[in-house]
Amino acid sequence: MHFLITGGGTREYIDLVRFISNASSGKMGYALARAALKAGHKVTLITVPTTQRVLSGAKIIKVETAAQMFEAVRKHFSRCGCLIMAAAVADYTVARPAKTKIKKTDKSLTIKLKPTVDILKWAGKHKGKNQVVVGFALEDKNIRARAEKKLKEKNLDMIVVNSPAAIGSDKAAVEIKTGGGKWLRLRKAGKTIVAKKIIADIENITW
Ligand code: CTP
Numbered sequence: 001m002h003f004l005i006t007g008g009g010t011r012e013y014i015d016l017v018r019f020i021s022n023a024s025s026g027k028m029g030y031a032l033a034r035a036a037l038k039a040g041h042k043v044t045l046i047t048v049p050t051t052q053r054v055l056s057g058a059k060i061i062k063v064e065t066a067a068q069m070f071e072a073v074r075k076h077f078s079r080c081g082c083l084i085m086a087a088a089v090a091d092y093t094v095a096r097p098a099k100t101k102i103k104k105t106d107k108s109l110t111i112k113l114k115p116t117v118d119i120l121k122w123a124g125k126h127k128g129k130n131q132v133v134v135g136f137a138l139e140d141k142n143i144r145a146r147a148e149k150k151l152k153e154k155n156l157d158m159i160v161v162n163s164p165a166a167i168g169s170d171k172a173a174v175e176i177k178t179g180g181g182k183w184l185r186l187r188k189a190g191k192t193i194v195a196k197k198i199i200a201d202i203e204n205i206t207w
Contacts, residue, residue, distance in 0.1 A: 001206065003036040003199075004080035005029055006073065006087035006119075008048030010066045014111060015098035019064075024088035025168045026050030028136075031195035032084055033058050039199055044080065046072045048087065066090045066116035073119050082132040082202055085120045088167070092116060124155030132205055134158040134198075138167070143175065144183060151177060157205055160198060174198075178205055 007029015011019040030052040033045045043058035046069055061076070063069045066089045077083060092113035102109070120135045127133050135156045137147045143161055151159045158178045166172035173188035176198065186197055 001081035001203075002042040002044070002079060003033070003082050003084065004044050004046070004073065004076050005032050005036070005084045006046045006069060006089075007033070008050045009088040010048055010069055010090045010116075011064045012066065012090045012093040012113075012116075013064075013097045014094050015100065015102045017101055020090065020094065022088050022090070023168045024048075026052050027168075027170065027191050028162075028166075028172065028195065029086040030055060031191040032086055032198060034192070035195040035199045038196075039203070041199075044076055046076070046087070066093055066119070070117050070119050070122070073123065077123060077126070077131075078128070081130065081206065082134065083123050083127075084134040084136075084198075084202075085123070086136050088138075089119060090116055118154070120156070121154045127155070130206075132157045132202060134160065134202060137161045138164060140164055144177070147175070147177060151179065158202065176201060 008026035009022040009024030011021045013019045033043045033055055036043045037057045045058050046061045046063055061072050063072050093116050095112040095114045123133045133156050137150050137159055139146050139161055147159050147161045161175045162172055171188050172191055172194050174186050174194055176184045
């Protein structure tokens with residue numbers, strides 16, 4: 001199968017040199033890409049710059065912003081069997097980024113944000129009959145109920161729920177739910193092990 005995987009936290013530029021981002025390390029995206037390659041799949045990884053080791057065997061597409069990630073997903077989506085949105089995509093971007101470096105003054109500064117496109121929702125809406133779309137959710141309360149709402153609303157085949165503690169960490173404790181299936185709780189483990197399990201679960205949906 002051809003996996004299209006996204007990873008890392010997008011960067012939303014305020015001016016030429018400053019951006020708003022989040023604490024995502026890109027580890028889960030890379031771990032998923034490695035696990036899929038190891039299982040014999042073809043992989044395209046759309047990634048924000050990270051400190052992750054170079055990944056050989058996959059096609060790597062480098063992006064920075066949510067808008068660039070959306071363009072890249074749109075371009076490659078029709079050719080993949082499974083999209084995994086592991087990236088921490090910004091929900092908001094800067095409404096009017098400055099074209100030059102903003103100079104400091106002694107006044108307060110207000111930055112107006114506008115919503116980004118929900119890439120996962122777009123993919124759920126446009127997926128073909130044999131395509132699988134997997135989303136991630138970061139929840140701290142009412143985990144299962146909120147994730148199930150996302151699974152339905154975004155027309156996903158599987159959702160993987162992370163807790164905030166997993167962000168930037170080498171380990172994750174996740175809960176997984178497929179469309180028709182039951183909740184599955186994976187004990188805290190290295191992201192390599194968690195990724196291998198997620199890829200195996202996706203293989204079970206498709207075969
Ligand atoms: N996502 C996306 N495009 C966005 C924002 C998020 O594709 N503009 C994807 C993420 O890659 C992840 C999933 O949506 O797979 C879950 O994102 P999350 O932030 O948990 O959910 P939201 O729908 O943004 O809702 P909320 O932040 O209110 O929980």
